[in-house]
Amino acid sequence: MQDQLIQYLTELVRINSVNPDLSTDGQEEREIAEYVSRHFHQLGIPTQVHTIHGDRCNATAFLKGANPGKILLMNGHLDTVGIEGMTDPFNLRKDGDKLYGRGTYDMLAGCAVQMGLAAYFKDQPCPISLAFTFVADEESLSMGMEHLVEHYLPSLPAQPFLGIFMEPTEESIGISNKGYAWFEIEIEGLAAHGSRPEQGINAIFPLAAALQELELINQELAQEKPHPYLGHATLHPGLISGGTGQSVIAAISKLNWERRILPGESQDKLDRELKRVISAIENTNGDHKVKARQTFNRPPNEIPKNDLVQKLKKAAGNTNYDGMSYWADSALASQAGIPSILFGPAGHGAHAVDEWVSLASLVNCYESMKRFILDFD
Numbered sequence: 593m594q595d596q597l598i599q600y601l602t603e604l605v606r607i608n609s610v611n612p613d614l615s616t617d618g619q620e621e622r623e624i625a626e627y628v629s630r631h632f633h634q635l636g637i638p639t640q641v642h643t644i645h646g647d648r649c650n651a652t653a654f655l656k657g658a659n660p661g662k663i664l665l666m667n668g669h670l671d672t673v674g675i676e677g678m679t680d681p682f683n684l685r686k687d688g689d690k691l692y693g694r695g696t697y698d699m700l701a702g703c704a705v706q707m708g709l710a711a712y713f714k715d716q717p718c719p720i721s722l723a724f725t726f727v728a729d730e731e732s733l734s735m736g737m738e739h740l741v742e743h744y745l746p747s748l749p750a751q752p753f754l755g756i757f758m759e760p761t762e763e764s765i766g767i768s769n770k771g772y773a774w775f776e777i778e779i780e781g782l783a784a785h786g787s788r789p790e791q792g793i794n795a796i797f798p799l800a801a802a803l804q805e806l807e808l809i810n811q812e813l814a815q816e817k818p819h820p821y822l823g824h825a826t827l828h829p830g831l832i833s834g835g836t837g838q839s840v841i842a843a844i845s846k847l848n849w850e851r852r853i854l855p856g857e858s859q860d861k862l863d864r865e866l867k868r869v870i871s872a873i874e875n876t877n878g879d880h881k882v883k884a885r886q887t888f889n890r891p892p893n894e895i896p897k898n899d900l901v902q903k904l905k906k907a908a909g910n911t912n913y914d915g916m917s918y919w920a921d922s923a924l925a926s927q928a929g930i931p932s933i934l935f936g937p938a939g940h941g942a943h944a945v946d947e948w949v950s951l952a953s954l955v956n957c958y959e960s961m962k963r964f965i966l967d968f969d
């Protein structure tokens with residue numbers, strides 16, 4: 593199977609699946625989704641390419657097991673980040689144990705594992721049903737996963753009992769990951785000539801108070817009891833803008849920040865933080881108008897170490913539990929009622945120019961998944 597996994601990964605890497613929302617080098621996922629779907633079709637496993645819109649596509653396949661209503665959901669995202677600064681991003685290069693190329697680690701290797709499992713179980717009795725899923729757009733707004741949750745998962749004969757998302761976890765069982773929310777405040781003042789500030793309302797000065805309050809909240813978060821795998825919640829200002837010229841009293845300014853959310857933190861808590869920033873601005877001099885809102889939210893994810901998760905841990909050679917600081921599509925599956933975890937190979941350079949996945953680890957993941965599935969017999 594090692595050679596087959598290398599071959600699948602080589603072909604997956606060769607097809608440009610850079611997320612077109614992130615880079616002008618990008619290409620929508622139809623070509624790679626069709627490639628994946630062809631693999632299942634050739635194995636005689638029912639498969640579909642789902643168009644989200646245009647050429648943004650997911651691929652799915654369903655293998656019926658001896659216990660057809662017991663369904664394991666497996667998932668990988670087809671899109672990768674950009675290729676800026678890479679010399680030969682779409683050509684898999686093997687250097688010892690390292691397989692270099694864009695998407696090898698994050699997370700076409702996980703997609704190759706699913707393809708390998710399909711090849712193995714097509715002529716081998718499979719104790720449970722396997723839902724193979726490959727989605728678009730994880731690196732941007734997860735339109736692929738949203739589409740899957742809305743249109744494909746409800747069409748399955750039963751709700752999957754577990755979701756395994758093969759993101760790179762260094763073979764740890766990723767039972768928790770942070771969520772995130774984006775916030776925006778816009779401060780409106782009044783423009784005036786720079787020499788006559790008394791005739792205007794400066795919209796930039798109050799940003800200092802807003803930033804100070806955010807820093808204070810961040811410090812408070814750092815004082816809270818840390819999550820055993822994820823540490824502390826954090827926030828950071830990511831964008832700041834305002835004004836029209838050096839000699840003009842600025843009429844508008846805007847500040848956007850991101851809040852990384854721990855499992856168990858409530859929306860109420862986030863709302864209170866937002867209110868604190870608004871009050872800090874309102875308490876500054878001047879008759880400003882403040883508009884503030886949460887613009888986007890992705891939930892955190894955490895599942896208990898139940899029998900199932902322990903079974904996977906055992907199948908994976910008694911590896912360790914871990915939490916992932918990054919957000920992943922698994923949170924959307926959990927939110928839809930399918931407890932979902934992350935489990936994938938070791939490597940290096942997700943979103944970097946020197947991305948590689950360990951071949952030994954890729955094979956380990958495949959073997960671990962196979963053991964986990966066969967163990968339901």
Ligand SMILES: [Zn+2]
Pocket residue numbers: 669698699730759760
């Ligand atoms: Zn990923």
